[in-house]
Amino acid sequence: MIERIEKELYSLREVLQSHPVYSSIHTATDIRLFMEHHVFAVWDFMSLLKQLQSQLSCNEVPWVPSGHPAASRLINEIVWGEESDINRKGVPMSHFEMYLEAMHSMGADPVEINRLLQQLKEGHHIDAILVNSPLPSHITNFLKFTFEVVHTKKPHIVAAVFTFGREDLIPDMFIEIIKNLKQTNNLELADLIYYFERHIEVDADEHGPLALEMIQQLCGKNDEKWAEALLYSKRALNLRIQFWDGILQTIENQKTLTTAV
Numbered sequence: 270m271i272e273r274i275e276k277e278l279y280s281l282r283e284v285l286q287s288h289p290v291y292s293s294i295h296t297a298t299d300i301r302l303f304m305e306h307h308v309f310a311v312w313d314f315m316s317l318l319k320q321l322q323s324q325l326s327c328n329e330v331p332w333v334p335s336g337h338p339a340a341s342r343l344i345n346e347i348v349w350g351e352e353s354d355i356n357r358k359g360v361p362m363s364h365f366e367m368y369l370e371a372m373h374s375m376g377a378d379p380v381e382i383n384r385l386l387q388q389l390k391e392g393h394h395i396d397a398i399l400v401n402s403p404l405p406s407h408i409t410n411f412l413k414f415t416f417e418v419v420h421t422k423k424p425h426i427v428a429a430v431f432t433f434g435r436e437d438l439i440p441d442m443f444i445e446i447i448k449n450l451k452q453t454n455n456l457e458l459a460d461l462i463y464y465f466e467r468h469i470e471v472d473a474d475e476h477g478p479l480a481l482e483m484i485q486q487l488c489g490k491n492d493e494k495w496a497e498a499l500l501y502s503k504r505a506l507n508l509r510i511q512f513w514d515g516i517l518q519t520i521e522n523q524k525t526l527t528t529a530v
Contacts (some may be wrong), residue, residue, distance in 0.1 A: 270488065270495050271481055277499055278433055281506035288510070290517040291443045294450070298527075299520050300461070301377040304368075306516045308382045309408050310435075310509075311368045313415040315351065317431045320419045321483075322348050324427070340424075343483045357463040364468060371460035407515025414508050418501060425487040429498035432480035434505025444469070 294300055326341035327333055335341050352363045356370065372379050381404060388398050395416050399409050418430045444465050447458055488494040 271485065274429075274433060274495075274499050274502060278502055278506060281503065281510065284510055285506065285513065288513045288517070290513045290520070291446055293517055293520050294446055296450075297375065298523060300447070300450070300458075301372075301375055302520050302523055303516055304372050304375060304377040304461070305379075305381065306405075306408060306512075306519065308365075308368055308372065308379065309385075309404075309412060310512065311365050312382060312386075313412055314431075314435055315363065315365055316415060316419055317427055317435065318344075318348060318351055320422075320427050321424060321431060324422065324424045325483075337424075337486070340483050340486045343479045343486075347479055354467065357460065364464065367460070367464045367467070371464050374457040374460040376457075405515055405519070407512050411508050411512045414504065418505075423497070425484070425491075425494045426497055426501050428480065428483050428487050429502045430505045432477075432484055433498075433502035434509065 290303070294303060321344045322328065325335060325337045325344050327335045353361050354364055354367070356362055356367050362370070369379055369382075385398060385402075389395065395412075399413050399416075402409050415430075418427055421427070444462065447462055447465070450458070484498065488498055
């Protein structure tokens with residue numbers, strides 16, 4: 270069934286792997302714009318991850334067995350790597366915090382993601398925040414889907430979106446574009462390059478295989494679960510394409526304004 274899903278998703282993944290948003294990045298301004306939008310996908314990824322952990326392992330006191338010991342082991346290993354990795358200076362932090370660090374190095378503006386986080390800290394519900402958000406539709410639609418998935422409280426659906434819709438969707442060519450840009454510009458790209466290289470390395474060598482094994486365990490021989498896994502994975506990839514489309518349009522609009530001035 271894993272092979273069938275991967276085959277069904279192949280054309281969508283091809284669109285993502287060759288999306289023109291990557292080749293649209295030529296300047297520091299382009300990278301900053303990309304990061305200011307992409308940071309939301311880095312952030313909400315953690316909500317998918319923590320939802321899986323909360324359902325597949327017991328996080329309450331008194332503790333009781335979750336009933337998913339094998340899947341719990343898998344997800345806890347992934348959480349450990351995503352939530353408490355080591356940055357390029359050897360400091361423990363989540364991959365999201367690494368990304369914020371890279372934004373700071375690049376001079377990208379974190380005001381919008383910080384505003385969302387502050388609203389959450391103040392007790393506002395994520396659904397209400399997104400309904401009233403001034404963020405572009407490609408960001409809010411992407412986030413709304415993520416939390417629709419979380420609200421299903423179905424581990425196999427959350428795991429499918431996490432595995433097929435989120436892991437390893439930044440291609441190696443994007444790293445090369447950034448490295449080439451560094452050769453021709455005096456930019457503080459070390460933190461950003463480290464983030465992407467680390468994320469790709471961990472996903473390919475560790476988290477990707479673990480996540481596929483988790484899907485197998487959660488869906489088992491249940492045809493309905495496999496069908497839901499495929500349906501939500503397709504939706505996830507289509508929304509990621511729309512997300513990339515929106516970032517590309519933002520970058521192109523900025524170039525047009527700069528040329529006009």
